Amino acid sequence: MATMRDVAERAGVSIATVSFVVNNTKPVSAATRERIEAAMAELGFQRNVVARALASRRTRILAMAYPALEHRLGAAGMGFVTSAARRAAERGYHLVVWPVGNDAAELSDLVGQGLVDGVVLMEVLLRDARVDALVASRLPFAMIGRTENPAGLPHVDIDFDVTVEDALTYLHQLGHREVAFVTEGEPRATFRLYGPKVRAERAFERGCAERGLEALMVECEQHAAAGRETAREILARHPGTTAIMIMNEHAASGVLSGAIRSGVRVPDDMSLLSIVTTRDMGAMADPVLSIMRSPGEELGTLGVDLLIGQLEGEPMPEPRLLPCVLEPGESTAPAPGR
Amino acid sequence: MATMRDVAERAGVSIATVSFVVNNTKPVSAATRERIEAAMAELGFQRNVVARALASRRTRILAMAYPALEHRLGAAGMGFVTSAARRAAERGYHLVVWPVGNDAAELSDLVGQGLVDGVVLMEVLLRDARVDALVASRLPFAMIGRTENPAGLPHVDIDFDVTVEDALTYLHQLGHREVAFVTEGEPRATFRLYGPKVRAERAFERGCAERGLEALMVECEQHAAAGRETAREILARHPGTTAIMIMNEHAASGVLSGAIRSGVRVPDDMSLLSIVTTRDMGAMADPVLSIMRSPGEELGTLGVDLLIGQLEGEPMPEPRLLPCVLEPGESTAPAPGR
DNA sequence: GGCTAGCGGTTAAGCGGTTTGCTACCCACC
DNA sequence: GGTGGGTAGCAAACCGCTTAACCGCTAGCC
Secondary structure, three states, rough: OOOOHHHHHHOOHHHHHHHHHHHHOOOOOOHHHOOOOOOOHHHHHOOOOHHHHHHHHHOOOOEEEEEOOOOOOHHHHHHHHHHHHHHHHHOOOEEEEEOOOOOEEEEEEEHHHOOOEEEEEEOOOOOOHHHHEEEEEEOOOEEEOOOOOOOOOOOEEEEHHHHHHHHHHHHHHHHOOEEEEEEEEEOOOHHHEHHHHHHHHHHHHHHHHOOOOOOEEEOOOOOOOHHHHHHHHHHHHOOOOOOEEOOOOOOHHHHHHHHHHOOOOOOOOOOEEEEEHHHHHHOOOOOOOEEEEOOHHHHHHHHHHHHHHHHHHOOOOOOEEOOOOOEOOOOOOOOOOO | OOHHHHHHHHHHHOHHHHHHHHHHHOOOHHHHHHHHHHHHHHHHOOHHHHHHHHHHOOOOEEEEEEEEOOOOOOHHHHHHHHHHHHHHOOOOEEEEEEEEEOOOHHHHHHHHHOOOOOEOOOOOOOOOHHHHHHHHOOOOOOOOOOOOOOOOOEEEEEOHHHHHHHHHHHHHHHHOOOEEEEEEEOHHHHHHEHHHHHHHHHHHHHHHHHHOOEEEEEOOOOOOHHHHHHHHHHHHHHOOOOOEEEEHHHHHHHHHHHHHHOOOOOOOEEEEEEEEEEEHHHOOOOOOOOOEEHHHHHHHHHHHHHHHHHHHOOOOEEEEEEOOOOEEOOOOOOOOOO
């Protein structure tokens, strides 16, 4: 690989001048610039990013940190990563993937290596040691998700209030008056700190209260079999239920088939709405599930933008909350008798 | 952040000696080593990976290159990336994610930056310009998947011969004599070069020939609706079919529901076997699909091992082919009348 | 008339490590 | 006591780039 020195020699200038041309950091006369560019083209010069990083103290590498094994990231997880990587590439950055534990030590270690200019943190908990570690490290970062009180910390997240409110409005307008909400549930205690679950539950309670409905919530583990069981349970204990809202991507199809197996017709007798999910997931069910689609790719892109914004000295970015959007499928219909 | 110079001063030694201790590259007396280690601990020293990379001409960064937007990587895609990143971390490497087009120029460009020591290439086509570019760049790489003739190129891949053969054996032993094979199909021409599809089709033809069966193959786009249509088509045109083998993760549930909607009982009248897929995907269907599980995580891990092996001067690694393993669900049963 | 502020460019000092000689020293041995 | 060999540690030359500081000169300013 040709170096700047090679280019400089060939163009008969100093290596600094080459640098100024490459980075466009100082005016250079047209004639010189031309000679340098010709030399670069002839030699196939590409500047070495490692040397550049060392000298400029900016690596132009970002990290995407996500908790390994802690939470199942389905296809949506890939959406985060690929969209983030794409955006980073567009803006001249690289993205490294850091599977880290939920403890802070590992993350601090990685940060200390000095490889990255900033971190995008996924799957943030309401109280999260990793966030504290990042704050302490003074390294710029952005969250996808947010802590309990994220004021002052750059983040993007799903707007659970709006999403749940929109979902309830939709079902309510269809005439449903007894709506059950199936959420993610796990034996692990950290799950109580999982923002999406907590925020969606609160929003559901509020929405039900405002409409004078009873807020029936059921936790369900993240697999189809649990979903089937949950459906049976709801039907048995709350036979008046006419709609089920689900925020549990891996259980949704189970809830559907559980209901069908119990002899319930979907959507005639029972409406199902899967929220915070992907289109693919909904399309896989039969009938196709009505969903509120999670803006996964937008979040990845925005997270990176938020981070790069800080790095490039743009004014402190606004946090962004994006709602999921309704995409009706075949699993929702007016409440029976309407 | 403390530098080696700081540590050296504090321990009263030269910076070179610190380096020898940190890397364990030259014998150092116990007393000196102790002083240095103490100094490092007091200062919280971590060596700067960028400086190290520049000096040693090894960045200890690997790239995972996958074609952006070209092919739907579902949850399995995430499995590749996370398992690869985890393995890389275990062995002291970082993993960057490179969404690249299927053209070689973009990849050559990235390689030329000198950021990575090697590349793991995903979704390799039978003839693949990216592979040529990597060979030309003389940078070590490993493929997940393989070209038409991958001899001499380090790779790991699914063993489609064994997988399809095992699947056919399983169905054959259940008494099925008319088996249809649903594969991935797309308008795009590059799909003809997609190794998994081509290899699986060949294996299917061979297996059918050996057993004296007719090899019925149907292409299907990668979504559930197409799967439903395909199921109807098979039932209409080949009413004797008693088993459908599917290698099309996104259409599998559609094939199932298409069959059911047509009044076919699964598995009593018709067996369904989804191959090269994930457990999650199969579990989402009702009945739970019998699958041949894709060794996605193993492939990611092995790919990284293969690459690091080369980097660390281990003898030329053996290519590895892993079969998918049968995980019977509720969608397969003896052929009707058996 | 002295001051500063650009010209387009060079020089050189880093950035924080790795690595190659080389020195100084100790010990054993004839 | 000279010699040889082995060891611990050091100095210094990089790795390939960025970025002050500054070159000699001219132009604009009060």
